[in-house]
Each structure stands twice: as C-alpha cells, then as structure tokens.
Amino acid sequence: MGYKLFLLLEKFLMILPRAFRKSFFKFIGFIAYCFSSRYKKVSYQNLDFAFDGKLSEDEKKDITKYAFKNLALNFLYAMELRHMSKEDLKKKITIENIEAVEKVHNEGRAVIYVTTHYSSWELGGASIGAFIEPIIAVYKKMKNREYEEWLLSARDRFGNISMEKSSVVKALVKNLKNGVGCGLLIDTNINKKEGVIVNFMGKTIRQTSTPAFLARKFNGAIIPVTIRTDDEENYTLMLFDEIKVPHTDDIQSDIQKATQLQADWLSMLITKEPKFWFWLHRRWKNDHPEIYKS
Numbered sequence: 001m002g003y004k005l006f007l008l009l010e011k012f013l014m015i016l017p018r019a020f021r022k023s024f025f026k027f028i029g030f031i032a033y034c035f036s037s038r039y040k041k042v043s044y045q046n047l048d049f050a051f052d053g054k055l056s057e058d059e060k061k062d063i064t065k066y067a068f069k070n071l072a073l074n075f076l077y078a079m080e081l082r083h084m085s086k087e088d089l090k091k092k093i094t095i096e097n098i099e100a101v102e103k104v105h106n107e108g109r110a111v112i113y114v115t116t117h118y119s120s121w122e123l124g125g126a127s128i129g130a131f132i133e134p135i136i137a138v139y140k141k142m143k144n145r146e147y148e149e150w151l152l153s154a155r156d157r158f159g160n161i162s163m164e165k166s167s168v169v170k171a172l173v174k175n176l177k178n179g180v181g182c183g184l185l186i187d188t189n190i191n192k193k194e195g196v197i198v199n200f201m202g203k204t205i206r207q208t209s210t211p212a213f214l215a216r217k218f219n220g221a222i223i224p225v226t227i228r229t230d231d232e233e234n235y236t237l238m239l240f241d242e243i244k245v246p247h248t249d250d251i252q253s254d255i256q257k258a259t260q261l262q263a264d265w266l267s268m269l270i271t272k273e274p275k276f277w278f279w280l281h282r283r284w285k286n287d288h289p290e291i292y293k294s
Contacts, residue, residue: 029072081154111181117278124227134159198263212258
C-alpha cells in the first residue's frame with residue numbers, strides 16, 4: 001500500500017512544473033537536516049576525522065547541510081530519470097575528456113569506470129550509459145525490494161544493466177572479455193575481509209581492490225569518473241585519464257599500487273570540493289570505529 005501511494009505521489013509531482021519539484025525536494029533535504037541529529041553527527045565526525053579538526057563550525061555546517069540537500073536532489077533526479085528522454089538528459093550534461101575513453105576503445109580494451117557518491121551520482125551513472133556506452137553497474141542489494149526495483153528502473157533507463165554485487169563476478173568477467181565496460185563504486189565501507197589497506201584523506205582505510213584486479217587480469221582500463229555542477233541545473237561529467245595497473249611478478253603489489261592511485265584520485269577530488277561528497281555515510285566505521293563513538 002505504501003509503495004502504491006509513493007507511485008501516486010511521483011505521478012503527481014511529475015505533472016507539476018520542475019521548479020516546484022526541485023523546491024519540494026530541497027525543502028525535504030532541509031527538513032532532514034533539521035531533524036536528523038544522527039546523520040548530522042556522522043557528517044561532523046567524518047569531517048573532523050578527514051580534515052584533522054581543521055574545519056570551522058560554519059564550514060562543517062555548510063558542508064553537512066549541502067549533503068542533505070544533495071541527497072534529496074539525487075532522489076529527485078532518480079525520479080525524473082524514469083520519465084526523461086535522452087534529449088532532455090543531453091541538455092543537462094557536458095562531457096569532459098571523452099578522449100580518455102576513446103583511446104582505450106581504440107586499443108580494443110574494456111573500460112572499468114571507478115566512481116563515487118559525489119554530486120549528482122544518479123545523473124552521472126545514467127549519462128555514461130546514454131552518451132558513452134552502456135555498462136554493467138554494480139550495486140548493493142537494498143532492504144526494500146520495491147524501492148530497489150524503482151531505483152534500478154531509473155539507473156537502467158538509458159542502457160545500463162544493474163547487477164547486485166554478491167553474484168556479479170562471473171558476469172563482469174564475461175562482459176569484460178567481450179569489451180563491455182562496468183561501473184564500480186570505490187567509496188563505500190567494506191568488510192575487513194575485502195579489499196586492501198590504502199591511504200585515503202591521510203587516513204588508513206580498506207578499499208575495494210576489484211577494479212585493479214579486473215584491469216590487471218583482463219587488460220581493462222581503469223577510468224575514474226564523476227560529475228559536478230555550479231548551479232544544480234547544468235552538470236559536467238568528468239572523465240579522468242587512465243589509472244594504469246603495473247604488471248610485475250608481484251601481483252599483490254601491482255593491485256595495491258593501482259588501488260592506492262584510485263584513493264589518491266578520490267582524496268584529491270574531495271579535498272578540492274568537499275561539499276559534493278556524501279558525508280552522511282560512516283565510511284571509516286570498520287577501520288576506525290572509534291570516531292563514531294559518543
């Protein structure tokens with residue numbers, strides 16, 4: 001019943017002018033900021049840890065407030081993507097450094113896009129499928145299966161194929177061998193049995209080694225990608241040059257070095273414009289649980 005009411009609300013919102021929809025979701029973000037003391041606290045804890053307590057209270061407040069608003073806007077874009085044409089999406093997106101992908105394709109290799117929860121990640125993923133190439137997009141299974149189906153319909157609207165991470169390895173390997181790219185998030189908290197230890201934002205943390213492993217074994221190319229905006233209307237999809245994986249006799253060292261380079265890229269991105277990252281997630285909870293204690 002709740003899901004049907006949600007779909008009814010979606011239909012109603014999509015009839016209204018976009019300016020109203022955007023204002024509505026920004027208001028939701030503001031209300032969430034005002035009443036979600038738990039996630040405000042998580043954001044402050046993350047910011048204090050990542051920046052060694054050097055940010056002022058005003059800076060932390062502004063970044064945290066934007067994180068709530070940005071999450072609401074991502075929800076808005078997921079809703080709009082379900083109804084958006086490719087032409088509508090194209091009006092919003094400028095692609096930067098497409099040459100990095102073209103170079104890899106000219107070499108006959110598949111691209112492993114590494115990305116992050118940064119700015120409008122829902123628009124970013126959809127734009128790769130719409131304007132560069134359809135990819136296998138790996139996601140973590142959600143508790144609410146109806147909402148999962150709703151969200152995946154938005155993410156896959158322009159050709160991407162979403163696959164749940166627990167059963168995706170064989171499909172990724174098969175598709176990489178056939179030249180089909182994939183998209184992997186590198187900024188989520190992972191189990192201690194997964195990944196390798198890297199230096200991220202000046203702190204040790206465990207990060208997935210899957211992109212480096214796949215690139216090394218199957219001659220794929222790791223291309224970092226993210227999206228940003230100045231006005232929350234027009235967005236730039238930023239593709240970065242390939243992160244090369246060494247090929248020595250020491251496989252683990254090769255994977256370690258390439259994974260660290262990905263962490264360096266993400267650290268640079270966040271340090272430059274911290275407001276765009278998703279600070280509401282307890283990224284360090286497994287490796288540094290002490291920062292989240294009361």
